[in-house]
Amino acid sequence: GESVGLHLPTLSVQEGDNSIINCAYSNSASDYFIWYKQESGKGPQFIIDIRSNMDKRQGQRVTVLLNKTVKHLSLQIAATQPGDSAVYFCAEKTTGGSYIPTFGRGTSLIVHP
């Protein structure tokens, strides 16, 4: 069936490095994508989103890239800090579809000082 998933369950980086977290999706009708950050003991927190009519969107130290051809989504975090250590989830929605986003499994980002 259709699904949203992540390539890497765990990513370890050094403080100051750039991090890239990847997400693959299989529903070609998906047209809205969201990244969430979940710190230990907390609920997921919205980071950034992107619509399918865009290839790239930038926030503060974060950039989301969307490649619709290969159904791939990535979250880039610049100058990663220890406070970025968390689990990152991608989620997708479809216009006219369910109001309920489909979440991927998550990638654990570990930032070493």
Add this chain to the structure above:
Amino acid sequence: GAGVSQSPSNKVTEKGKDVELRCDPISGHTALYWYRQRLGQGLEFLIYFQGNSAPDKSGLPSDRFSAERTGESVSTLTIQRTQQEDSAVYLCASSLRPDTYQETQYFGPGTRLLVL
């Protein structure tokens, strides 16, 4: 302003007992969602409330699970005859305008349920 709150933050119960989990959404948010998150896993949708519409219960895993919502405020998730497999974090989220598909969900801190 206040975010989504959930109570209790932690709950330990014995197998076979019933539990009630509470969610207070952000004031004015018409949509409310319940999710289950097992250790090291993603979010599993359970149930969705939107205003006075019939809830979407398609994610409830069994008839032991039920949820209610009073108007556009508090919601309770009830698990009857708990099983060890019910151990998980139960997350609640609310959103302002679910008719806009880009609406953002705001999550509570979750209730950590442990069934012994």
